Structures are given as C-alpha cells and as structure tokens.
Amino acid sequence: MALSARLLTLRHSPILLQLPPYLSALCILIGIAWLSILPLNEYSRQTYVSENAILPGQVHTYFGGSEHNVFRAYRQEVYQISQWSEEDRLAALGNVMQEIGLRVAAQPYRFTVAGEEVNGTNVYGLLQGPRADATEAMVLMAAWRNFEGKINYSGVALALTLARYFKRWSIWSKDIILLIPMDSTYGPEAWVSAYHSTTSEVTTTRNISSLPIKAGALQAAVALDYPVGPWGHRFDKLDILYDGINGALPNLDLLNTAVAVASGQMGIGCSIHGMLSHSDSYRDRLTTLAKGVVTQSAGQATGPHSAFVPYHVDAITLKTVGDGWHDEMSLGRTTESLFRSINNLLEHLHQSFFFYILLNANRFASIGNYLPAAMLLAGSFTVTALALWVQSGQVPVEPTAKIAGTGSEEQEPKLEVVKVGEDIALVPAATTKAAEREMLLPTAVVLAVHLAGFVPLYCLNSLHREYLPLALQAVTATSLILPAFTSTALTRQFKTSTQQIQIMQSFSLLLLGATLSTLATLNFSLAFVIGVLASPLSFIRPLPKATDLPFLRSANKQYLYNVDVAISFVSALLHAALSPPVVLCALCWYFGHDVEGVLVEMAKGWAAQGVYTSFVVWAVWWPAWVVGGIVMVSGAVGGAGRQ
Template identity: 70%
Template structure:
C-alpha cells in the first residue's frame, strides 16, 4: 500500500514531466551514433548469393572472337545513325533489329514538366526463347543517351551484338527483350509503365504514353549497359554497379551479388558503387562510411540513377553496368559478363525472392541488413514521439495552490515528513501538503491546436503545387518567394493566434504535441519504405523537438531601475534574434540552398529535376518535404515566437481573488 502511494505521488511529480526532452535528446544521440557503428564488422556481413539455382560464374562464356568484328561494325553504324535525325535514327535501329531476327516495335512518349516537353521514342525488339512459353522474359537495355547525356555508342553496339549472339543459342527458357530508349530516365519510365498496364496508360496534360504493340511474359530481371565510349572505342578500368531505384526502392540483393561475383570473380573486373573506388582494394572503416553516406544521399533524393530505376517499382529487379575509368578491359569483357549474367538469370525457376530487398551496401562485397540499420531511423522518429507524449502529459496537468489540495489525514502530534510531502499539524488535525507544487488534472482545450495543425499541413500543398507545376523560368523566383514568406508567415500566425484567440500555455503545448506526433508517425512509417529519406529528414528536423515558447522580458516601470530594464530588454532581444536565426537555418528552403552551395549544384537545375521527378517518375520526396517537414518547421516557429508563457498557479490565484 505504501509503495503504491509513493508511485502515485511520483506519477504526479513535476520532475517526471521534465524528463521527455532529455529522453528525446538521448534517442537522437543514440540514433545518429547507431549509423556510425554500421560499417563495423560486428554489424555488417559479407555478401552472398541465396538462390542456389543462379550458379553465378559457373558457365563457360563464348562471346568473343568474330563477335568483336560485329561489335565494331555496329558501333560504326550507331555513329552514322547519330548524325541523322531522330526519326531516321530510330528507323535505322529498327532495321538493324529486324535483320537480327527480332520482332520490332516502337513507342513514342511525351512528358510536359516545368513548361518543357520531354519526348522521344523507345525502339525495342523481342527475341523469343526456343524453350520459352511466353510467360517470363528478361530485358537488355542500352539508352541512346546515358545519365550524363553522353551518346552511348559502345553500349548500344554491344547490346545489338549480344542480341545477335543470343539469337543463335537454343538454351533460353525465357524471352529476351532488347530495349533502346532515347534517354536513360523517361524512356525506360514510359516503357515500364506501358508494359505493366493491360491497356494504354491514361493520357494527361503532363504525360502522353503510347501502348506497346509487342509484349512478352512477366519480367524477371533487367540489365542496362552504360558504355559511352566514342565511335572509336575506349577501354575501361572497372564497372560501377548502379542499383538505386525510384523512391529508394532496391532490387533483390541476389541480382547485384550475381553481377559482382561474375565481373570480379569470373572476369577479373573490379566493381564499385556510386562511382567510388572499389572497396575490394580499400575496405577500411572510412571507405565503408563514405559508401554508406553516398547511398543515403542517392536514396534520399529518390530520383532515377539510370535506366534500371524505372523497373524496380514494378518489382522487376534491375541494375545498370557502367564502365568507369581508362584501363585494360574492353567491350568483350563486358560482353562476356553480360552473357554470364543472363545465363544465370535464365536458370531461375521462380522470381528472385530469397535474398534481401531492404539493405545498405558498404561496398561491392559487404552489406547491412534491415534489422541492423532500421533502429537508427526508428530512434530518431521516436525522439519526436517522446517529446509529443511529454507535452501531452504536461498539457493535462497544472500546478494548484496548496490550500485547495491539502487534505486532512488524521490526528497526530509533532511534525513528520514523507517523500515529496510534509505532514504539518494544524490545530488538532494533520494536513498533508507538498514540499513542491502539487499538480492537478485539467481539461484540455484541443480544438484550436488541432485546427491550426491541420490548416498548416494543408498550407504545405501550396508551395508543393507551385514548385512542381510552374514553368522553369519562374521556379527560382517562386522558391525565393516561398522562402521569404516562410520567414514571416509563422510570426503573423503566432500573432493572430495569441492576440485573437487568447491562447494559453496548455494550447501551445497541445499544438506542438500534435505537430511532433504527426512528424514522428510519418518518419517511423517512412523508415520502412525509404530508410535514407526518413533518416535525413529526421536529423534535419530534430531541433524542432527542443523548441519552446520564448518567455517575455521582465516588465518594469520607469521608476524601477531603468538601466536594469534596458539590460534585460537587450538581453532578450539578442536571445530571440539568435533563436530566430537558428530557426531560419533549419528551414527546408534554407537547407536546399545550403545543400546546393555545398554540392556545387545550380538551384534552378535542382528545382527542375524535382518537378520532373514528381510528375514523370512519381518521386514523393518533395511531398515529404512540403507536406510533413515544412509544416512541422512552420509550427515550430509559431511555438517559439508566440511570446506567451502563463503561470497556471498565478491564474488560479487571480481567479480565487476575484
């Protein structure tokens, strides 16, 4: 009985209500530190192939010899076609595919983004496998222009040579589709979208995608070749394996491991990730951490990194093999690697499923599984939730006067002390009074905070709509207008809420609690879909958990020490200015400008890519920024500059006097 009384007393203790900020800071510190432990051997594993049927590198490759002459002839053909118009070039590619013996078709597409038209034509052909039943297929891609906007001379020539070479083999139990899109992003996006619709996709003012005249079975995997050597060829040093999909989606790890095992183990070609040096040579903690950081940056952006990215959202495992550097490997090495990779995929009896779909690569031969890296984002999301729950608890309690909450407990003599309370003899009775303020429950006024939170989150769709729909010449000015108005609007909203609705301290606590609760729920949900975006946004928004209303400077009359009043006023002005500058520095527009400056990127180019990603690729990063992060930051400003801190005890005493 005594223990339960003490626990109930501790539950109402003001000390307990002061713990959430410290717990939130602890969760944040552990979450960030957790990420730095992932490159250690104890938290990561070496890659391995889970699907036994793949048998990577177990076949003898025959691509070579006379195929080298065919490749050089096709490369010259691609060079001559590049000098012609787009329609003539597509007709020439279709003619070459027809001569190989493929069923050929084309697909025009048109996207309108930021007032600019993105159009082109995908040329593709179908190689029907001699042992196939038209239920499964593989895709071999080579975009006309790669992600760097370079003409993919050798990549297209090698794809055509491989298609001609594959046509002579009778081992294929799956159909092979040869796809040559006009670019490396929107062409594959239009083709993959049309392939996975039973009818033509609906045309909108922003997208017009034609249906595919020829289709095969369910796509098992896709491999893209990015070999932008000039018309006279160039050897390469290593292969960069690109695997990031749209919105941070990833292919099955078995496909990537198979490509690395074949290239490095069978062909002796070094492999790297994100354009970084091969981790097989420098497998230090720093190299792993750098690869991890590049992976987080790429996946958080959510945009396509190559022709493979458009296929992953449709559960088609895809990668891009990109040649890097100047070394001693030639097109025959890449051709044999691709041949061995396709023969491994051809061995599959079912879709890739045994390995990981959620992972972080620390190098071409090392990875971290979801069970090891997910707690980092969950702890950061939990820091928002802890603060929100603490504010909710504080909003339901208020300090009460001793006289109203002192209770008679009996009759005794002398003076006794209990933990947190003091037993005092009053006349013939004994009263239990608190040595600190006694907390009592109060009714919460939730309507105004809920309306403000909902209104601000709806307001976030205004900058989102403007930045993804306005023409390109207006994007940079629009962002500047949004950034400027974002610095003023929270102050105006704070002034309106405080003066018009006579907001109380409890309502400010509820306002911040609702905001942080939504932010924490969004981050924890997003962490399972796109860990990188959830972690990055969570870290950037973490200061919002520690924002509190700034108290006013002490009000004094002129007769009471004018110098002291001036010192206090100046002190609070400096404090408010510092808080305001810090609040501005963590705003989403400011972070965007800071990131562009640090990465040496053009702001207008970034805004155009964001608009293209939203309208053409379905990238939801902009939605998370303006629909979740920006409203939380906006409401943090409303809280910080509300300039209202009311003492509930004084309010109760004033009401009692009246």
Template identity: 70%
Template sequence: MPLRTSSKGSSRVNIETVARLLTIRNSPILLRLPPFVSALCLVVGIAWLFILPLNEYSRQTYVSENAILPGQVHTYFGGSEHNVFRAYRHEVYQMAQWSQADRLAAIEGIMRDIGLKSARQPYRYTVAGEDIQGTNVYALLQGPRADATEAMVLMAAWRNFDGEINHSGVALALTMARYFKRWSIWSKDIIILIPADSTYGSEAWVSAYHSTATEVTAWRNVSELSIKAGALQAAVAIDYPVGPWGHRFDKLDILYDGINGALPNLDLLNTAVSIASGQMGIGCSIHGVAAHSDSYQDRLKTLARGVMTQSAGHATGPHSAFMPYHVDAITLKTVGDGWHDEMSLGRTTESIFRSINNLLEHLHQSFFFYILLNANRFVSIGNYLPAAMLMAGNFTIAALALWLQSGRAPMTPTTKPADTASKLDGLQLEKVKLGDAVVLVPIQATKPMIRHLFLPVLAALAVHLFGVLPLKALVSLHRDYLTLSLQAIALASYLLPSLLSILLVRTLSASTQQIQILQSLSLLLLSAVLATLATLNFSLAFVVGVLAWPLAFVRPLFNPFAASMTLTSTNLHRSLLLAGQLLVTALYLALSPATVLYILTRYFDTSVQWTLLEMAKAWQIQGVYTALVVWAIWWPAWIVGGVVLTSSAWKPRS
C-alpha cells in the same frame, strides 16, 4: 483500497513502497526527463549510423537463390563477335550524325536483320514549360524454350545518365542480341530496349508495358506498346559511352537505386558482382567509390553516398524506372582506365542473363532492404532500421511530454501548519496516514486541467493542408518562375509563423495549453510519418529526422521562464535555459526546408532552377514523393515550430 498485510514487517514495506511511488510520480526530476530522453534518442540515432560499417553490424554478401548458379557456366561470347561489335560501334557513331528519324530507322533495321520483332514507341512529357520527348526502339527475342510468360530486358540508352551518347553500350546491346539469337537455351523471352534517354525513355517504356492502352493515354502522352512478352523478371542496362576507337575500362560501377529509394533484390546485385569479379576478374564498385580499401572510412563514405542517393529518391539510371513495378534491375557502368574491354563486359552480361534464365520463379529469397558498404558487404534492415526509429522516437517523446504538460495546471499554493507539512529535497511534503502508520508524501504541485482541442486540431490540420501550396507551386509553375517561387516560399516561411501566432494568440485568444497541444499534434504526426516512411525509404526518413530535430526542443522564445518549466529560478538555470533556447532557435532558423535546399544546391554545385526543375520532372513523370514529404510534412511542422517560438511575444500584457 485498504492494504492487506500478513505481518507488521510486510505492511511497513508496502507503506514505504506506496510512499516512494507517490514521491516519484510528482518528482520535478521526472518531469524534466523528457527533453533529455529525446536528446538521447537523437544522439544515439545519429551515432548508430557510425557503427554500421563495423564487422559486427554488417555481413558478407551471398546468393540466397541456389537456382541462379552465378558464374557456373562457360561463356562463349568472343572471337568473331568482337568484329561484329566493332562494326556496330562504327555504325552507331555514324548514326549520331544523322537525323533522329534516320537513326531510329537504322537501329530498327539492324534488329530486323538479326531476326527480331522490332517496334518503336514515341513519348512526350511536358513539365514546367519544358518538352521532354523521344522515341524508344525495342525488339523481342522469343526464347526457343519459352512459353511467353516471362521475359528479361537488356537495355542500352542512346544517351546515358550524364547526357553522353552511349556508343559502345548500344553497339554491345545489338551485338548481344545477335549473339543471343543463335542460342537455343533461353527459357525466357529477351527484350532488347534502346530508350532515347536513361531517365524518361525507360520510364515511358516500362509504364506502357505494365498498363493498358487506355491507362497509358489517359494521363500521359505515351504511346502503347505493339509488342509485349510475359512478366519481366529482371533488367540489365549497359552504360559504356566510348567512341568508335574504343577505350578499355578498369572497373564496373553497379548502379542499383530505384525510384523513391526502392532497391532490387540483393541476389541480382550479388550475381552481377560474383560474375564480374569472380568469373571475369573485373573489379566492382558501388556509388562511384572506385578506390575502396575496405577500411572503416571507405565503408562509411559508401554508406553516406548510398543514404544521400536513396533519400533523394530520383532515378540514377535506366534501371530505376523498373523498381516501382517490382522488376529487379541494375546498370553496369564502366569506369576508370584499365585493361578490360568490351569482350569482358559482353561475357559478364551473357553470364548474368544465363543466371537469370535459370530462375524458376521471381527473385524473392534475398533482401529487398539493405545498405551496401562495398560490393561484397551489406547491412540488413534489422541493423540499420533502429537509427531511423530512434529519430522518430525523439519526436514522439517530445510530443507526449507536451501533451502531459498541457493537461496539468499549477495549483494555488496553500499554507500548511508546521506540524503537518515539511520540505525535503525541494518537495512540499504532507503527513498522510496509511493504515497504522503515518508517512510523508509530496503535495500535488499541479492539478488536472481540461484540454480544449478544437482550436489546436483545426490549426494543425490547416497548417498541414497549407503545405500543399508550396508543393503545387514548385511542381507545376513554368521553369522561369521556379526560382522566384522558392524565394517567395523562403520569405513566407519566416513571416508566416509570426502571422499565424498573432492570429491564434491575439485574435482567437489561444492559451498556452492550446499552443502546447498544437505543437504536440504536429510532432506526433511528424513522428508517425517518419516511422512509417523508414520501412519504405530509410534514408529519406533518417535525413528528414536529422534536419528537423530542433522542432522537438522549440519552446516560446520570449518566455523562457514559463510556469510549465519546473526548473528552479536560479540565475545559473535561467542563463543555461536562455542559452539553450537561443541555440535551438538559431538552428531552427538555419534548417528551414527552403534554406536547406539552397545549401544543397551550393554543395553539389548546381543551379537552383535546375534542381527545382528536376524535382518537378520527378514528381510529375515518375511519382517521386520526396517533395511531398518535404513540403507537406516537414515544412508544416517547421511552421508550427515558429508559431510556438513567437507565441509568447503576442500575449496581452497584464
């Protein structure tokens, strides 16, 4: 297109601009930028998490729903109720010595004596050759002012999350049921639930509550519920495993993480904290950080624990099973040795239920995505989400750089006359006439090349579908074979990349371009999954992004001076390139999914078999998709990285 200029001065400016743009487009410096930009995204994404505990990036908690009115009512739980509680606690202690049938009959009898409609729900799961069975007992308190459209749940599992018998928790739940029955203020029904255990008992009950009889028995051996109420508005669980002689506590640790990292509405948690600390004078802690001084270190410690807990996606208490059904739920767990007793906990529970009773609609105004730094400070999604997006962007940039490289081929060098070409800053320049002027523009060092996509697309699809095999093995085999299965997967993880590389390079004659396209497609899929996952479970997306970062920098190990590398071939550059590749390779091998799993079991002092069994239970019973992300997304991308590493070793020598 001819240049239109109004004067010689403007024409000269336009010609110089065109020349500069042509120079920048083919500059080797620009072609070397993507790895550095990718590394910058990685570093900034990790550093982003370390600035979140600062006041500038976090906020004080507050209650958004004005109708809740936390702590605005006078609580009456106490006095004679204390005697009732101690009597129930002694009965619960005696029940622990009885058979299951006698214990269930006794609990159900107490509920009927109170005047509630009670029922049982047996359930049984079989996972990895292990039977998980029990019977839940529940009762319905019909609100005098209720229209059977809404309900609240008060829970106390017979065994808490640590496997201890929840003596005082069950006794307090029964006492609260008897106490609530005497009041006529309830505009919602109240369900008293005593699940057999904290994880699978509540899961069986809430899944049956939100399913029809056919749906419950179609794929789970769970009995349907004979008693139901309206839509569940909120659930509160009590974890108070104290024997018949009682024990005072210091603080309440509020558990709130749900299945797959789901969180309750922040208003429910803020209501509990406001009532416990403001109205009752009970200190509250998050993630077990009891001695929280509100310092940067304690905030960062709480944030780190929250990220690790949420990334696992497993249940943390009886409340966790309610999250997938959009029911806000928390667990009040007593910790420490202080001066607070069961009456303080009872009044706290009463005030929380009276606040929930005030709601005119489901909790919706506050945050559903947040990270807590302590009981009174949080980080909203707008402040922490960029960290995960930068991690995903790191892989996107690497994928796009590989895609661009795969579409260019080196040109055959030609000899230019001395009067028409010259060199400047390492660029081969050529005289080109633009209008009335002659300018120097860079000679193209590469030329466009047709991409052959069939083999890379087929290989990427096959590798990612192959990830279903380790997932299927680890969630369906008998528990006695889980450890052996993981060992076989770990061995295959190191052998499979070389075997696939031989198949692609030797048998199918895959070119360097096709290997680049394969890696680009794998990284692009990993980036898309992490970016999407970050909006659902930020912690899981961030942790997987951190562990998988070497995949963005993997290059053919035995060919560090490939033509696609535009670095000059000085000894210094060669040494730095080789050292960088060796470092990335070492980290790549150390951060395989199987190796990371072994390291985590060592760090948390658990056995490999127990960890794998819990993963299988979580997948089959609660639908925790962490294993799916690890073995169907991260592991295939890791395998592709190994194929890239070893691809040059199997190329035929000319």
C-alpha cells in the same frame, strides 16, 4: 510500504516532466551513433547468393572472337546514325533489329515537366526464346543517351551485338527484350509503365503510347552504360548502379550475381557509388554508406534501371569507369554470363534481401541492423509529443495557506493521505491538478498548416523551369514570415493559452514521428535524413521573457528590452537556418549543385516518375517547422501567458 510510498511520491515529482527532453536527445544521439557502427564487422556481413539455381559464373562464355568485328561494325554504324535526324535514327535502329531477327516496335511518349514538353520514342525488339512459353522475359537495355547526357555509342553497339549473338542460341527459357530508349529517365519510365498497364490506363492518365508487342512477366533488367566514341576506350572497373525510384532496391541476389560474374569469373573489379579506390577500411565503408543514404533519400533515378525497380522488376546498370585494360568483350562476356544466370531461375528472385545498405561491393547491412536508427529518431519526436500532451492536461494548484506565525509568502508543505494496501502513507500533495484540454484551435492550426504545405509543393513542381528559383525565393520569404504572422494573429484574435500552444506542438510532433516511423519501412534513408534535419524541433519552446530569468529580474527596463531583442533575434536566426528551403540551398552549395538544376530534377521526378521526396519535404517536414516557429514566437508576442 516504503517503496510504494516512494513511487507515489515520484508520481507528483516535477522531475518526471523534466526527463523527456533528455530522453529525446538521447534517442537522437543513439540513432546517429547507431548508423556509424554499421561498417564494423560485427554489424555487417559478407554478401552471398541465396538462390542456388542462379549458379553465377558456372558456365563457359563464348562471346568473343568474330563478335568483336560485329561490335566494331555496329559501333561505327551507331556513330553514323547519330548524325542523322531523330526520325531517320529511329528507323535505322529498327532496321538493324529486324535484320537481327527480332520483332520490332516503337513507342512514342510525351511528358510535361516544369512547364516544358518532353518528347521521345523508344525502340525495342523481342527475341522469343526457343524454349520459352511467353510467360517470362528479361530486358537488355542500352539508352541512346546515358544519365550524363552523353551518347552511349559502345553501349548501344554492344547491346545490338549481344542481341544478334543471343539469337543464335537455343538455350533461352525466357524471352529477351532489347530496349533502346532515347534517354535514361523518361524513356525507361514510359516503357515500363506502359508494359505494366492496360491501354486505357496509359492513354487516360499519361501521354504514353501503349506497347504493340509484349512478352511475359519481366524477371530482371540489365542496362549497359558505355559512352565511348567510335574509336573505343578500355575501362578499369564496373560501377554497379542499383538505386531505384523512391529508394526502392532490387533483390540483393541480382547484385551479388553481377559482382560474382564480373569479379570472380571475368576478373573485372566492381565498385559502388563511384568508390573506385575502396580499401575496405572503416572510413571507406562509412563513406559508401553515407553516399548510399544520400542517393536513396533523394529518391531520384540514378540510371535507366531505376524506373523498373518500383514495378518489382529487379534491375541494375553496369557502368564502365576508369581507364584500364578491360574492353567491350569483357563487358559482353559479363553480360552473357549474367543473362544465362537469370535464365536459370525457375521463379522470381525472392530469397535474398530487398532492404539493405551496401558498404562495398561485397559487404552489406541488413534491415534488422539499420532500421533502429531511423526508429529512434522518429521516437524522439513521439517522446516529446507525449510529454507535451501530459503537460497540457495539468495546471498549477493555487496556494491556500501560509506558514503560521511567519507572515512568509512561501506555501506551507502539504501532505495527503494515501492508502497503500492495508497501510496508510503520507505523501506530498500534488502541485498540479487536471484541466480540460481545449483542442479545437490547436487541431485547426495544425491541419491548416499541413494543407498550406501543398502550395509550395504545387508551385515548385508545376511552374516553368525559369520561374522555379524565383518561386523558391518566394517560398523562403513566406516561410520566414509565416510563423510570426500566424502566432500574432492567434494571440490577438483567439488569445491562445499555454495549454493550446502545448497541444499544437504535441499534435505536430506526434504526426511527424508517426510519419517518419512509417516511412522508415519504405525508404529508410529519407526517414533518417528528415529525422536528423528536423530533430531540433523537439526542443523548441516559447521564447522566455527576460523578466522570467531569475538572474535578470533586478535589471533596468532598457536592459531587459535589449535582452528580449537579442533572444528573439538569435532564436529567429537559428530557426530560419533550419527551414527546408534554406537547408535545400545549403545542401546545393555543399555538394556543388545548381539550385535551378536541383529544382528541375525534383520536378522531373515528381511529374514523370512519382518521386515523393518533395511531398515529404513540403507536406511533412515544412509544416512541422512552421508549427515549431509558431510555438517559439508565441512566447515573444505574449500568446502563451494564459493557462
């Protein structure tokens, strides 16, 4: 009976309602710390090839010898046609593919990005496998210009040389498609979207021409990025790019096969995210992990392969980096062995991981190890939301008695009789009582703020590029004013109560937590980054008045007024520093990127590739931040004083 009585006593204890902020902070700290322990050996593992049929590096490669002369001839020809007009260049590339013996086709496309028209034409050829039944195909890709805008001289020449070399072999059980897009972003996106769409879908929804020639289901795609001039240049390592659009990842077996072939068979070192001097220390692993999280959270294309991954086509880019002793023949033999491994597949890659974080080229953390980090951050918002919901349904009980004979204003301690099983216990009476919740106004405000998020989403993805910085400035100014204006309007027009403010914040945080927990299963990095940046929203409360602080009640009015002004100014400054546009500008400054360039890239991803990072920022994070500002300002304008 004593234990039951103690539990009933805790039911009315105010300590329980004081725990949620600490629980929320604990979830945030554990979530961040969780990610920091992943580089340890106990929480990560060595990579391995799950699909035994791939047999990486088990064949002898024959690319070399006379093919070196063919490559140099093609490289010189690529350099010559780079001086020609685009129309003549496309015709020359088509003629080279026809001479090789491929079925050649071209695909024009047009995108509208940031108010500008982007035009281009993809040239591709089909090599029909002697043993293929036109049901499966592999893609060998070399963009005319790589992701940095440099002409991919050696990459295009090597792709043409490999296509000519592959044509002579009768071992192919899959068709091989040689694709040369004009750039590394729009061209691959136009081609792969047309490949997986019907003619009506392509011409109706986007300005992309249908493909006159198609093969079977795409099994994998490998892009070559080797942008050296016609005189050649040796490289040190291969940097393997694997991030797809919206954080989608190719099957880990494809990366493991590329690493096994390059490092194990050819002796070429492999790097991830540009970490050329990886020492496999904890610090280097953590740095690689952080770079992967940042790249994946951005959701943008990192190479010509990125457009293929959302279509469930496993794709990577082999990028030459550094200055070493490896030449184009080493890269050619690596590509040959990789294609022969893919050719061994009897079905689509499926046995290995599709969700992972690489710590180096040979070590990774699986989804079961890293997913709790994002879930804990999302859970911190849910904990606070539930606590606010409970608080909104309770109001203090009015005092009804005084301590007899003393005349004191203190309330007399009350007890209530509670039956516990067969016994009766006296426990302290509740100091609060249930109250009916007024949910119409809070629901309308939260819904309106989330709908308002589509305004900056539209402006920053649709205006001409020269107006994007001005639009961001306007969004920033509006964002800083909107919470105070909305809170003042709600106070004067609707006389918002403390309960309505609590319900409003509860709904906002509950929606934020549910969205991030769902997003974590699709793009862990984006959910984690947004969760960290938005974590202070769990601790925002209406600003207190100076007269509400016990140690200031005896101060004079002028001093109290100055304290109120100081509290409001500091709180507004901290809240403004956490706003999405300010954080975006701060990140651009930290990473050394131009704000206009970042805005153009975001508009490019939204319009051309369906990147939803902008949607998460402006339709999920920004509304939660605005509601947090409304809650904070409500105390300063006196809107949270009515129960």
